Amino acid sequence: MMPTVTQTLSTMRLTLEQTVLPALPADGAFVQEQVGLMMATLDWLVDVHESEYRYELTENEEYRAFFAAVGRETDAAPPAGDLAALRDQTRALKRAAADLVGDDEPARELLLGLAERQGRREQAWFRMTGFPEDVPGDIATVLAGAR
Incomplete structure (x- = not known):
């Protein structure tokens, strides 16, 4: 083995x-x-x-859901199994979301909710460094509740 x-x-x-x-x-x-x-x-x-891919996929899925909620579908599906490509695609989605929001208050509220969920994931991700306060739990548990 x-x-x-x-x-x-x-x-x-x-x-x-x-x-x-x-x-x-x-x-x-x-x-x-x-x-x-x-x-x-x-x-x-x-x-x-062991949670790294799921962490990145969750963020990617949340940005895709954001675009669907504002009536803008994204073109490509998330790259399967390719962590670097998944990160690159998510970064592109983040830039596009920031450009899209502008003065659109409903879109801004959706993006704010997405950012709050991402903040919880980041706190769980870095919980062992001792820096985050009010940590919501370990990353595997937080990701399990993300759906």
């Missing part, structure tokens, strides 16, 4: 904790801090990695 990316990240983190960190000099506060930051980053990656 091949290890998944999540399993590999978890193993890297465990190796840092069990092998590298104890081997560091006691007076090496800076290097200990750096290893701690790497471990925290690996913890974060483990937390979000």
Whole structure:
């Protein structure tokens, strides 16, 4: 069995904790801090990695729904399985939405709701950094409630 990316990240983190960190000099506060930051980053990656495609797809779907609600269908379907292409398409949808809204108050309200939902997803995505306040939960749970 091949290890998944999540399993590999978890193993890297465990190796840092069990092998590298104890081997560091006691007076090496800076290097200990750096290893701690790497471990925290690996913890974060483990937390979000398996939700990345779903996160991007949810945002793409919400922009498509926005365009449908304002009577402007989008041309292409979301690229299946291609994360970079999906992100590029979503960025294009965001630019088009910003250009479309202008002084259209109903469209602006729809876009505001979309932005609020995206903000909740971003808080969940970055929850392990300690910066977001009032985090709505882990990203997998937030995405599960997005539909």
